[in-house]
Amino acid sequence: MSVHARTLRPADYAGRLTQAELADLLRVAVQQCGRPDGPPASLSHVMDLAAARLGRTLSEVALWQVAETVVNANGLPAVVHGGDPLTAVTAAIAAAQEQPSDALHALLVEAWMACEPEPRSGAGQQRANLEDLERADLARLTLAGRYFLLAHDDVGDLLVSERVCALGLAGALLAEMLLAHSIRFVPANGSLVADGAVETPTLISPVAQDIAGRLREPCPAQRVLDYLASDAYERVRGVLLYAGILTPRESPRLLRAPRTLFPPTRPRLTERVFNAVTALPTTDAARLDLQDAALVALVRASGLASAAGRQWWMADAVPAEHAMARHPGLGHLIGQVGAAVTVTVAVRQR
Structure with a gap:
């Protein structure tokens, strides 16, 4: 030609x-x-x-x-x-x-x-390649990244308030650190402290890595949670944008300036995250992956399970809270997230 x-x-x-x-x-x-x-x-x-x-x-x-x-x-x-x-x-x-x-x-x-x-x-091969890209993105998502996607609908709108989402993300970041053994929970006083002696292959967000390096002295879990929630939303979103998981999109509004939303670059990625966490291979609490358990528990604690748009009843049989008893501090942390969300919602309703 x-x-x-x-x-x-x-x-x-x-x-x-x-x-x-x-x-x-x-x-x-x-x-x-x-x-x-x-x-x-x-x-x-x-x-x-x-x-x-x-x-x-x-x-x-x-x-x-x-x-x-x-x-x-x-x-x-x-x-x-x-x-x-x-x-x-x-x-x-x-x-x-x-x-x-x-x-x-x-x-x-x-x-x-x-x-x-x-x-x-061939279009069939193209679809296969796009599915490979989706699977690769899914494999790169940390616990906080997965929670971020689940907290938004397909076009990038939040399903809960930004403050509630920020608390869920803060809990997810701390859960990442606990599961990676970069921090540990001190039951005697309910505090968190850095503990980088143990190395694990657990995927951890750059935001979590940064925070773990600052917990040189024990600090109450609730205080760390509140501190992280102050900018967790912007920081996690920034990491996902840099990684190519999210893409900016201008959304027009009648008689108002357009706003920028951040949907997934590959639209089906959120669906893949949802399906992965509602169709788990086991409902045995002793064998349930703690990353999955923590994600389901955070969805429940932050009210996402009641948000419109997804059928979270499909995860009702997942014994997330029971499974988290296998890890010291994980259940306590997510309990703190639930308490903070309850206070936030109560204040907004006054």
Whole structure:
């Protein structure tokens, strides 16, 4: 397939992408086509979104290069003399019988696959790759990250108040530290103190790691919980944004300035987290994973189990609180979360 190519000046080559950069950009562009807030329908729009998601600025030369890749991967008709690959892509989208956003998605999938080290094709394989990405994201989520996703609906709106969510996140961060043995509970006075002598493979958030390093002296669990809750929401969200788990999205509001929501980059990820915690392989408290037990207990303690949008009755049989008796301090900590949530709700109702 020959395409009329523009003659590039030497300076233009500075803006060109490497093969790896091109593949990465196209991968994110494919994800952007699944946005619930009106998916993009033009190549320039979706590539701007993808570049912003990766923290980059897309040059005119790079956009031209992307368009050439899309044209070649899909065997689009050659552009007329004086035209450019962007024209060919735009014409292909306009001529498609499907919706423009769907047509663009299909073109980008083929271009992405053409840039992979081992080119693959077909929508079935594409779906499999997206499922692999979802599973990889799920594996990277800490306890606090999973709670954050469950506390929001699919478009990024909170299911509980931000203060209640912050208390749940603070509890999740402390539970991460307890389960990783980076802090320990002192039953005599109900305090927490750093204890980094034991190393475990337990996944722990960078926010939790930072806090664990500050607990050099014993501190009452409730005081640590309140301290963490003051900025837990912003900090956990920031970690998830940096990791690519969340993506910013502007949400318009009638007669008011738009607000920014932060839904998952892959829309089905929250559903995967929910399904994983409501379809556990065992209901035996002696064998139940303590990470899962802590998450279910936090959902209950923070009122998420009563929030609209998810059928938490499916987790009614999970003996989370009973399972947490296997770990000193875990049940006490989540009990403190529940007490703090009760006070917060009572104050709001006055």
